[in-house]
Amino acid sequence: MLVVAAVGGNALLQRGQPLTAEAQRANVRTAAEALAKIVRGGHRLIITHGNGPQVGLLALQGAAYKPDEAYPLDVLGAETEGMIGYLMEQELENALDHEHAVATLLTQVIVDEKDPAFLKPTKFVGPVYSKNEAEERAKAAGWTIAQDGDYWRRVVPSPKPVEIPDLRVLQLLLDQGVTMICTGGGGIPVLRKQDGSLIGIEAVIDKDAASALLAADIGADALLLLTDVDAVYKDFGTPSAAPLRHLTPDEACALDMPKGSMGPKLRAAGEFASRGGLAGIGRLADAMSILDGTAGTRVAQEN
Numbered sequence: 001m002l003v004v005a006a007v008g009g010n011a012l013l014q015r016g017q018p019l020t021a022e023a024q025r026a027n028v029r030t031a032a033e034a035l036a037k038i039v040r041g042g043h044r045l046i047i048t049h050g051n052g053p054q055v056g057l058l059a060l061q062g063a064a065y066k067p068d069e070a071y072p073l074d075v076l077g078a079e080t081e082g083m084i085g086y087l088m089e090q091e092l093e094n095a096l097d098h099e100h101a102v103a104t105l106l107t108q109v110i111v112d113e114k115d116p117a118f119l120k121p122t123k124f125v126g127p128v129y130s131k132n133e134a135e136e137r138a139k140a141a142g143w144t145i146a147q148d149g150d151y152w153r154r155v156v157p158s159p160k161p162v163e164i165p166d167l168r169v170l171q172l173l174l175d176q177g178v179t180m181i182c183t184g185g186g187g188i189p190v191l192r193k194q195d196g197s198l199i200g201i202e203a204v205i206d207k208d209a210a211s212a213l214l215a216a217d218i219g220a221d222a223l224l225l226l227t228d229v230d231a232v233y234k235d236f237g238t239p240s241a242a243p244l245r246h247l248t249p250d251e252a253c254a255l256d257m258p259k260g261s262m263g264p265k266l267r268a269a270g271e272f273a274s275r276g277g278l279a280g281i282g283r284l285a286d287a288m289s290i291l292d293g294t295a296g297t298r299v300a301q302e303n
Contacts, residue, residue: 005046007284046179073189109205111189161205222277225279279299
């Protein structure tokens with residue numbers, strides 16, 4: 001089975017943890033151990049990952065140096081792909097005792113410059129703040145901010161992924177049995193100009209949407225959307241909360257869930273499963289159990 005496993009930002013860096021290399025490596029090591037079980041189970045694996053906290057931190061660092069010379073979000077996205085990919089690649093090689101080839105590929109993803117998302121930023125990036133601090137930073141830096149749970153964060157445009165031009169390279173590596181880490185942070189957002197050339201644009205693509213596109217285009221059998229909760233819940237956070245273990249694609253897309261967390265996962269799962277594949281949502285540690293049908297929420301045309 002060919003599996004695309006999308007590791008969420010909350011699984012790589014837990015809320016409230018410092019954005020240090022040590023904290024991220026420790027979490028990546030835990031993630032790699034869980035993902036290695038998929039490879040040891042005889043499956044082919046492609047790993048994608050989030051980058052919201054990391055890309056926001058790099059933007060802050062750039063602004064603190066010379067605001068007028070700060071790198072755009074597409075370049076920062078490439079930097080986070082390399083940083084997280086390096087950690088993931090190394091820890092996965094260690095978890096697999098260096099018995100399998102693992103490679104990280106910087107992946108461009110084409111978006112539409114007329115996407116309405118550019119007019120309405122929704123993608124959370126960077127650290128969390130109190131409302132007052134977020135408002136002060138937004139005023140000083142020209143940010144758009146939004147509430148994220150009990151905190152506030154910067155939000156940036158998150159256009160829909162349209163095409164993955166690096167798919168040919170991914171397929172070549174896949175044909176050679178390489179376990180890949182790619183499309184990190186939703187991929188590097190680029191536009192295709194009229195002459196066919198590519199150019200970066202300021203945005204952060206939703207990782208789940210890009211992972212669903214990748215999984216469909218490369219012919220994956222399963223798409224795992226891995227986070228820090230064990231399943232999709234009805235009435236989450238209330239006394240009547242109950243896990244939803246099985247959903248059809250239509251049911252997944254129809255559920256009204258938060259746009260900054262479970263909503264994109266359900267849409268991505270529903271879109272992929274509507275093409276005949278299996279999508280699963282749940283905890284990173286339960287990745288193999290989700291595939292086996294004993295954990296998480298499974299989205300499929302027939303459950």
